[in-house]
Amino acid sequence: MAKNDIVIQTKNLKKSFGTNHVLRGINLSVPRGTMLALLGPNGAGKTTTVRILSTLLKPDSGDVKVEGYSVTTNPDKVRSVIGLTGQSAAVDELLTGRENLIMMGRLYRLNSKSAKARSEELLNEFDLVKAASRPVKTYSGGMRRRLDLAVSLIATPPVIFLDEPTTGLDPRSRLVMWDIIRKLMDRGTTILLTTQYLEEADQLADNIVLIDGGKVIAEGSAKQLKSKLGKDRLVFSFKNLSTLNSAKTTLGSKVQTTDEENLSVTLLAKGDGSDVGEALKVLKDKKVPIASMDIHKPTLDDVFLSLTDKTKKTRSK
Amino acid sequence: MAVELVFENRSKVGAMIQDSLLMIKRSSTHIIRNTDQLLGAFFQPIMFLVLFASVFGGSIEKALPGGVSYINFLMAGIIVQTVAFGSTTTAIAVSTDLKKGIVDRFKSLPMSNLAVLNGHVISDIFRNAISTTVMIVSGFVIGFRPQADLIGWLQIIGILLLFTFAFSWLSAIIGVLAKSVEAVQWLTFVIIFPLTFASSAFTPTAGMGKYLKAFAENQPITQVVESIRALILGTPIGTYGWKAVAWSIGTLLVAIPLASYLFKTKTSN
Numbered sequence: 129m130a131k132n133d134i135v136i137q138t139k140n141l142k143k144s145f146g147t148n149h150v151l152r153g154i155n156l157s158v159p160r161g162t163m164l165a166l167l168g169p170n171g172a173g174k175t176t177t178v179r180i181l182s183t184l185l186k187p188d189s190g191d192v193k194v195e196g197y198s199v200t201t202n203p204d205k206v207r208s209v210i211g212l213t214g215q216s217a218a219v220d221e222l223l224t225g226r227e228n229l230i231m232m233g234r235l236y237r238l239n240s241k242s243a244k245a246r247s248e249e250l251l252n253e254f255d256l257v258k259a260a261s262r263p264v265k266t267y268s269g270g271m272r273r274r275l276d277l278a279v280s281l282i283a284t285p286p287v288i289f290l291d292e293p294t295t296g297l298d299p300r301s302r303l304v305m306w307d308i309i310r311k312l313m314d315r316g317t318t319i320l321l322t323t324q325y326l327e328e329a330d331q332l333a334d335n336i337v338l339i340d341g342g343k344v345i346a347e348g349s350a351k352q353l354k355s356k357l358g359k360d361r362l363v364f365s366f367k368n369l370s371t372l373n374s375a376k377t378t379l380g381s382k383v384q385t386t387d388e389e390n391l392s393v394t395l396l397a398k399g400d401g402s403d404v405g406e407a408l409k410v411l412k413d414k415k416v417p418i419a420s421m422d423i424h425k426p427t428l429d430d431v432f433l434s435l436t437d438k439t440k441k442t443r444s445k
Numbered sequence: 446m447a448v449e450l451v452f453e454n455r456s457k458v459g460a461m462i463q464d465s466l467l468m469i470k471r472s473s474t475h476i477i478r479n480t481d482q483l484l485g486a487f488f489q490p491i492m493f494l495v496l497f498a499s500v501f502g503g504s505i506e507k508a509l510p511g512g513v514s515y516i517n518f519l520m521a522g523i524i525v526q527t528v529a530f531g532s533t534t535t536a537i538a539v540s541t542d543l544k545k546g547i548v549d550r551f552k553s554l555p556m557s558n559l560a561v562l563n564g565h566v567i568s569d570i571f572r573n574a575i576s577t578t579v580m581i582v583s584g585f586v587i588g589f590r591p592q593a594d595l596i597g598w599l600q601i602i603g604i605l606l607l608f609t610f611a612f613s614w615l616s617a618i619i620g621v622l623a624k625s626v627e628a629v630q631w632l633t634f635v636i637i638f639p640l641t642f643a644s645s646a647f648t649p650t651a652g653m654g655k656y657l658k659a660f661a662e663n664q665p666i667t668q669v670v671e672s673i674r675a676l677i678l679g680t681p682i683g684t685y686g687w688k689a690v691a692w693s694i695g696t697l698l699v700a701i702p703l704a705s706y707l708f709k710t711k712t713s714n
């Protein structure tokens with residue numbers, strides 16, 4: 129088993145379309161039964177990576193393996209262990225939900241009986257029983273995504289690629305998809321998810337790889353990434369400009385930023401909270417009335433924005 | 446997992462046949478579900494037949510040899526034209542598949558790529574069979590009286606099958622190469638319309654100019670039309686029969702591998 133512990137692996141993966149270098153040396157490794165979120169803005173190279181991993185595109189260079197099979201020398205083996213869903217996969221609009229599932233099951237080489245039984249099981253699980261006999265073109269966006277995911281699970285492949293599975297869905301459908309994805313993880317499926325939503329990566333993934341401009345710019349668990357930016361932020365708001373200004377003078381150099389529009393000041397706080405009490409005490413002593421106080425934990429947004437900003441700056445140099 | 450999954454173990458050829466059957470079933474279901482297209486397959490041939498017979502019939506009939514009625518002359522031509530246009534459905538279907546991303550799904554499955562094209566081409570034959578039948582039946586209503594016996598009809602069916610098969614594969618190439626479904630529509634139109642008109646499909650070549658006549662007499666549509674016409678009228682088929690078959694087989698020998706290769710290497714955007 130030891131050598132199979134890494135299920136999805138890319139080493140120095142590169143891909144260009146003409147002079148457009150979409151992937152500039154991507155290294156990924158996803159251990160069995162875990163989920164990796166590939167997080168990045170549009171055009172970062174997420175979909176290209178998934179398309180290469182699912183044998184739809186050939187890499188220019190680099191070593192790409194799924195379940196130990198190379199995507200370039202053994203694509204058929206790779207295809208038999210993966211399921212692909214999301215923006216680059218699709219279902220047949222004129223066939224019904226049930227017909228789609230059975231057809232795809234048969235194409236995965238399931239026998240007729242298994243394909244039918246498994247289709248019913250998935251229709252149940254994905255709450256599509258009522259719509260099962262209707263052509264897919266009558267489905268809502270959320271139903272279509274659920275069917276799309278169900279189709280990729282028809283042969284219960286051990287590896288699933290989810291390419292932006294919730295892009296364009298309403299919040300409720302997104303939560304439904306998240307539930308379904310969590311169930312998949314509970315069963316030990318190895319998953320690579322791409323997303324532009326930080327919250328999605330934060331909520332679902334064991335590990336996160338941030339990519340931008342075809343390069344990995346940070347990786348680790350959500351917690352590790354957040355701790356990179358580290359500090360909590362302390363925000364005091366005030367009733368009017370004069371109290372804001374007296375607070376500014378009172379707190380002096382501790383003030384990190386001032387926001388005159390929202391009448392607030394932001395301070396960086398240490399983890400132990402000692403400086404929260406200190407700041408409150410100083411303001412109380414000087415009789416500066418505080419309208420409200422907030423403590424902001426660092427979010428992935430902070431990490432993301434600060435890192436993508438940095439790459440933009442270095443690239444424009 | 447409640448359901449136990451049993452996988453089939455098939456040889457490469459067996460798997461390809463199985464995949465093709467699944468794709469034929471898919472594309473044929475499209476014929477029935479796509480009501481607009483189905484209506485077209487019914488009414489377009491009737492419209493063409495009635496218009497041509499009534500508009501051109503009076504003038505062209507005088508130019509026909511030996512008292513042949515225009516409807517009996519026209520039938521072969523209009524069947525071939527309908528089948529040629531009908532074959533373009535493959536191009537539209539292939540192009541739509543590529544645009545909608547379902548080809549990505551198929552390509553990520555352990556299935557034969559060629560099966561997708563097989564499905565569209567074979568279902569095109571089914572649709573063309575519907576159109577041709579409708580046309581022959583309505584032909585009888587407005588005075589079509591063929592001389593062909595059973596063997597003659599079998600020959601007609603054989604030549605037509607080969608022809609529609611060949612044209613559908615050509616059309617598959619256009620479907621893979623075209624940048625959009627709209628492009629498919631005008632591309633197939635500018636190829637098929639001149640090809641069927643600059644032939645003996647609707648009028649004898651005798652009245653055409655020198656170069657047009659040379660082209661019309663030697664291009665494939667004329668060979669197919671003339672062999673079917675001879676079989677319908679009960680006149681000698683001459684060299685048209687084998688030339689029609691040779692054109693179709695030659696086209697297939699080039700078009701099948703080319704379409705398959707292009708489809709395999711094409712990645713949708």
